[in-house]
Amino acid sequence: MRILLGAMLALLLLALSGVAYIYSGAYNVAASDAHTPWVEWAFHETMHNSVEEHAEGINVPDLDDDQLIAKGARAYQQMCVSCHLRPGLENTILRQGLNPKPPVLAEEGHWAPAEQFWIVKHGIKMSSMPAWGRRMTIRRSGK
Numbered sequence: 001m002r003i004l005l006g007a008m009l010a011l012l013l014l015a016l017s018g019v020a021y022i023y024s025g026a027y028n029v030a031a032s033d034a035h036t037p038w039v040e041w042a043f044h045e046t047m048h049n050s051v052e053e054h055a056e057g058i059n060v061p062d063l064d065d066d067q068l069i070a071k072g073a074r075a076y077q078q079m080c081v082s083c084h085l086r087p088g089l090e091n092t093i094l095r096q097g098l099n100p101k102p103p104v105l106a107e108e109g110h111w112a113p114a115e116q117f118w119i120v121k122h123g124i125k126m127s128s129m130p131a132w133g134r135r136m137t138i139r140r141s142g143k
């Protein structure tokens with residue numbers, strides 16, 4: 001009984017110090033400041049697992065369709081280059097100030113097509129990646 005009470009007290013103290021930390025203003029939310037490793041890990045893992053879970057069941061269209069590729073390239077040039085760059089473009093003014101830094105999509109990227117679709121349509125909270133589904137008609141069966 002004593003051990004249980006002690007554990008509950010310790011948990012309560014931990015929760016209270018967490019709340020006190022939030023209200024203290026000590027955490028620096030500036031985009032110019034790097035995340036602490038723990039916060040970085042928590043954000044990354046949360047995003048990864050969330051995208052995997054939410055993208056399940058999305059049907060991927062024929063990605064070799066020339067018309068779709070041309071349409072995608074036009075949209076990319078208009079809406080994505082300022083953050084994700086393109087071959088031959090080293091940086092942009094907008095991209096320099098972002099945290100997290102948008103990945104260079106021509107070089108990086110480990111997401112499956114269905115997961116990329118979900119990310120583009122819904123965006124990523126607290127990252128500057130917009131939910132493009134709000135602006136354009138993006139249709140795929142499912143989500």
Ligand code: HEC
Pocket residue numbers: 047075076079080081082083084098099100101102103108109110111116119120124127128129130132
């Ligand atoms: C204002 C900046 C900004 C614009 C504009 C933007 N993105 Fe992003 N995007 C981001 C950021 C930042 C991330 C990284 C999010 C993270 O890791 O939490 C991201 C992530 C992604 C990812 C996941 C890639 C990966 O490897 O993690 C894809 C795919 C993507 N964006 C596609 C697009 C497409 C397609 C467009 C244009 C229609 C676009 N983005 C426009 C900021 C932007």
